[in-house]
Amino acid sequence: DAKTTQPTSMDCAEGRAANLPCNHSTISGNEYVYWYRQIHSQGPQYIIHGLKNNETNEMASLIITEDRKSSTLILPHATLRDTAVYYCIVRPQGAQKLVFGQGTRLTINP
């Protein structure tokens, strides 16, 4: 079972920052936090991952709290194409599979 908790849905205005929270209170020391998204019925798309430091790439930023029990994915300037289901996944080091939860359905509004 997924070890994360996310809001079922969120809305954000186009051009604003979208902040998607995720709780992973039972995370252990060797587990990474991954974020994927799924646009409509396409295959999941990798966004970003981290262990304990904040991470940034061309798509998003990942902020992980110091106790690592929660994280926030930030899309700095959301566009309509960012409308998707966003999945926060905790993945142990050495694990092969990804365990998807229900994710957060993010809707970007014009």
Add this chain to the structure above:
Amino acid sequence: EPEVTQTPSHQVTQMGQEVILRCVPISNHLYFYWYRQILGQKVEFLVSFYNNEISEKSEIFDDQFSVERPDGSNFTLKIRSTKLEDSAMYFCASSTDFPLVEDGYTFGSGTRLTVV
């Protein structure tokens, strides 16, 4: 940007028939996976494959399912005798060495299997 390619995009088959779903992983990836997503439900792991053998499988992946890498480039999922409940979107994925990969898995765009 390298892609995982899946064919066909949509497959309709009669119950009880065998079906083979095909995938071409990214060329330098070493790990290959199949996932499925029943309409309206979560994405579920089926199986992972490394060094020409199954390395992990889920409870869903029973004797009706098999995987193969027949020629060094393709990766296939066979369902021996399809059931109505096998109707789903099937996603292939591949990755490089894990777990410290910089870009995680790469998923294909999926094959929608409809069993009638």
